[in-house]
Amino acid sequence: MNRRQIGYGLLLAAALAAPVLVYPVLLMKVMCFALFACAFNLLIGYTGLLSFGHAVFLGTAGYVAGHSIKVWGFPPELGLIAAALASAALGWVIGSLAIRRSGIYFAMITLALAQMVYFFFLQAPFTGGEDGLQDVPRGKLLGFIDLADDVNLYYVVLAIFVFAFWLINRTIHSPFGQVLKAIRENEARAISLGYDVAKYKLLAFVLSAGLAGLAGATKTLVFRFATLTDAHWHTSGEVVLMTLLGGMGTVFGPVVGAATIVTLQNELADKVGSLVTVIMGVIFVVCVLAFRRGIVGELDALYKRMTGTR
Amino acid sequence: MSEIFGIPIQAFMGQLMLGLVNGSFYATLSLGLAVIFGMLNIINFAHGALYMAGAMLAWMGLNYFGIGYWWSLLLAPLGVGLIGIVIERSMLQWLYKLDHLYGLLLTFGLALILEGLFRDLYGVSGLPYSIPEEFAGAYNLGFMFLPKYRAWVILASLLVCFATWFVIEKTPLGAYLRAATENPKLTQAFGINVPLMVMLTYGFGVALAGFAGVLAAPAMQVSPLMGSNLIIVVFAVVVIGGMGSILGSIVTGLGLGMIEGLTKVFYPEASSTVVFIIMAIVLLVRPAGLFGREK
Numbered sequence: 001m002n003r004r005q006i007g008y009g010l011l012l013a014a015a016l017a018a019p020v021l022v023y024p025v026l027l028m029k030v031m032c033f034a035l036f037a038c039a040f041n042l043l044i045g046y047t048g049l050l051s052f053g054h055a056v057f058l059g060t061a062g063y064v065a066g067h068s069i070k071v072w073g074f075p076p077e078l079g080l081i082a083a084a085l086a087s088a089a090l091g092w093v094i095g096s097l098a099i100r101r102s103g104i105y106f107a108m109i110t111l112a113l114a115q116m117v118y119f120f121f122l123q124a125p126f127t128g129g130e131d132g133l134q135d136v137p138r139g140k141l142l143g144f145i146d147l148a149d150d151v152n153l154y155y156v157v158l159a160i161f162v163f164a165f166w167l168i169n170r171t172i173h174s175p176f177g178q179v180l181k182a183i184r185e186n187e188a189r190a191i192s193l194g195y196d197v198a199k200y201k202l203l204a205f206v207l208s209a210g211l212a213g214l215a216g217a218t219k220t221l222v223f224r225f226a227t228l229t230d231a232h233w234h235t236s237g238e239v240v241l242m243t244l245l246g247g248m249g250t251v252f253g254p255v256v257g258a259a260t261i262v263t264l265q266n267e268l269a270d271k272v273g274s275l276v277t278v279i280m281g282v283i284f285v286v287c288v289l290a291f292r293r294g295i296v297g298e299l300d301a302l303y304k305r306m307t308g309t310r
Numbered sequence: 311m312s313e314i315f316g317i318p319i320q321a322f323m324g325q326l327m328l329g330l331v332n333g334s335f336y337a338t339l340s341l342g343l344a345v346i347f348g349m350l351n352i353i354n355f356a357h358g359a360l361y362m363a364g365a366m367l368a369w370m371g372l373n374y375f376g377i378g379y380w381w382s383l384l385l386a387p388l389g390v391g392l393i394g395i396v397i398e399r400s401m402l403q404w405l406y407k408l409d410h411l412y413g414l415l416l417t418f419g420l421a422l423i424l425e426g427l428f429r430d431l432y433g434v435s436g437l438p439y440s441i442p443e444e445f446a447g448a449y450n451l452g453f454m455f456l457p458k459y460r461a462w463v464i465l466a467s468l469l470v471c472f473a474t475w476f477v478i479e480k481t482p483l484g485a486y487l488r489a490a491t492e493n494p495k496l497t498q499a500f501g502i503n504v505p506l507m508v509m510l511t512y513g514f515g516v517a518l519a520g521f522a523g524v525l526a527a528p529a530m531q532v533s534p535l536m537g538s539n540l541i542i543v544v545f546a547v548v549v550i551g552g553m554g555s556i557l558g559s560i561v562t563g564l565g566l567g568m569i570e571g572l573t574k575v576f577y578p579e580a581s582s583t584v585v586f587i588i589m590a591i592v593l594l595v596r597p598a599g600l601f602g603r604e605k
Contacts, residue, residue: 050411097590100597104353104410105549109593112546116586123579233542237418244415277426284419288412289401 015158024154025222030262031161032219037242037254038168039211044240045249046172047204048184052107053094053114054212054239057087059121059231061213066133066226067126076139076147076221080160083217084210090117091209092202099201102187111233118231132227136220153222160218164211169251171207180204241280244287247294256295317575323454329571330564331460331529334467335361335522337563339544341471342518344553345478348491349511352402352413358541359424360516364390364523365532366428369439379442383524390520391513398512403505421538428534436531445528463525470521471560478556487511546589552602562600 018027036058043049061083069079098109121127128134138147147153171177179200182190191197220226229235238261246257261280268276287294293301313319339357346354367386371377377385397420405412445459478484490497490504498504523537530536551562566585574581592600 050414052414097593100593101549104347104414107411107414108353108545108549109589111542112549112586112589115542116583116590119582119586122582233538237422240415240418274426274429277429278423279426281419281422281424281426284422285401285416288416288419289404292408292412 012162016155019151019154024150026262026266028154028157028222029219030259031157032215032222033239033242033262034255034258035161035164035218036212036215037239037246037258038165039208039215040239041243041248041250041254042168042171042208042211043204044243045253046177046184047180047201048187049099049201049205050107050240051098051110051205051208051236052240053110053112053233053236054208055233055235056094056114056117056231057091057209057212058216058219058235058239059226059228060090060117061087061216062220062226062230063121063127063133064213065217065220066136069139069221070133070136071126075143076141080214080217080221083220084213087213087216088206088210091206091213095202095205095209099198099205111236114231114236115233118228118233121228121231127226127228130228132225133220134225136224136226138221138224147221157218157222160214164214165255168211172251176200176203238280241284241287243294244292245283245294247297247300250294250296250300253294253296260295315576320454322575325571325575326568327454327456327460327464327571329568329574331463331567332570333564333567334464335526335540335563336544336547336567337471337560338467338518338522338525339540340547340551340559340563341474341556342515343544343548344556344559345474345518346512346515347553349487349508350402350406350413351410352405352417353410353545354512354515355414355417355541356397356420356424357417357516357519357544358537358539359421360390360394360537361519361523361526361540362428362534362537363393363424364520365439365527365536366432366523366534367520368524368527369437369532372439379524379528382527383521386524387517387520390523391517394516395509395513397516398509402512403508421541425534425538432534434533434535436533436536439527439532441528459528463529466525467522468560470518474518475556475560543585546585550585550589550592550599552599554599555601558601 036054040051040054043051043054064086065079065083068074068082069076074082094110094113097113098106101109122129126133138153140146141156145152145156147156172180179190179195182193182195183197183200187197216226216230219230242257242261243254244257245260246255247253264279265276268279272279291298315322339361343354343357346352346357364386367389368379368382371382371385372379401416401420402413405416441459445457445462448455448457449461478487486497486502487507489500490502490507494504526536547563547566548559550566551558553559566588569588570581570584573584580587
């Protein structure tokens, strides 16, 4: 076993023991947003695409999971899969439109299309409008694991998170991931080497949307409701902030960023009220001006400097 | 002639006018975005928040210092422009050498700060700002009533947009500006102070947003949230029109406002999404935008 494997093993052990010490619902919330941010990082960190409408995939999957479980009586595992697939399909539609432009335009287009879907949810009858979709039952996973129990659900969410995290890691280090990085570094050169760049970008976008959807569906299962907030541009901004703060293009950055922001919001919500938005804004500004590598990126650079590698 | 396509002509023209009013805001805001983008290569996400700040400054001026509408129309844009200059000098100028996306992220953070501060101070419900006396009432055009204030909003926006176009396209100052947009290094080599022009351009661009905000104050409620929803529509307008041409921004803004107004008459459910649908169609047919150039 090398040091990396030991590190992962220790982290997993800590995650398995965590619900004894910390309120499991908070941990599950952190994992949902961490997964969401990891999916987003696949685009910004490894493909160089800034999607400013990623909340739409979180929100859509939340509604699909909620509706299919509550109204159609789907078991939870089927609801999760259906929701992730729905988000991936929406990602295919939005992605194929957005990749027609690049850079700043890409960001504006994803934001605008996400806003369009948001207005659709606002008016559609099945979403419950401003009230949201309430009282979604958690049900029994595979027919015998009772998810109404927070601790049971915690381990299911942990399993989902570990699976998705592994999948993203696998993608990043696969030949496909290498092509994505090549596109990020120099798109023109990737084209001249014969890669169908549009196809790669779209595939990355669909994958990211599907995984963001998985996060949204899991979140619905945890909180038993789906709301408009999840699809709002504010949430899109939040996931950008989590990834930026943790470190774009690092494996653990989005997880650290999500944990920091969720904990911060939890602590501050009842103390400062609407000033939370201001604090988020300040973190944004500070990160962009002085801290562009993010927490993990900076630590990584520090470690490299101290050990003298590179 | 009292109906058109089965809709009373009064209602039809009324919505069309309202659409034109919204279109004037789209035009003024997208023009500011385009001017800033041309010079700084930054998409100013704080544009909506600064538009809101313009309206808020007008409201604060009236309620705290008794400054009337006309003075506000001059002072609030100056104030917003000054905020812009401070932002440019203290933050934006450090980002020009980096990826353009950082500019978007920074201004997004600024938008959150501005919106959050005003929301903390004034809550989310709208604050009333009454229409100035000169513009109370309406003109009777025979086939419809035209509220005077709406006519003024359209006229004033068109004037400001046209003046901007004139300065940039027809004056020596505009020529320097266009030269600096095309090739900043060479322009600086000719002895023109490019960083100063960049600063003033950003100040001017956001002052346009502040001006639109003051115009909007009596037409709709002044609220801390008024900018954030508008800016997303304006982004769509910018994608549809492309940022290459100034007249293009103006025409696209007005046209989309009118289309949105007409949608309210015929199929109200789609009125909030029609601009985004048009954007999707334009992306399919002409990805560079109606007036844009493919780079």
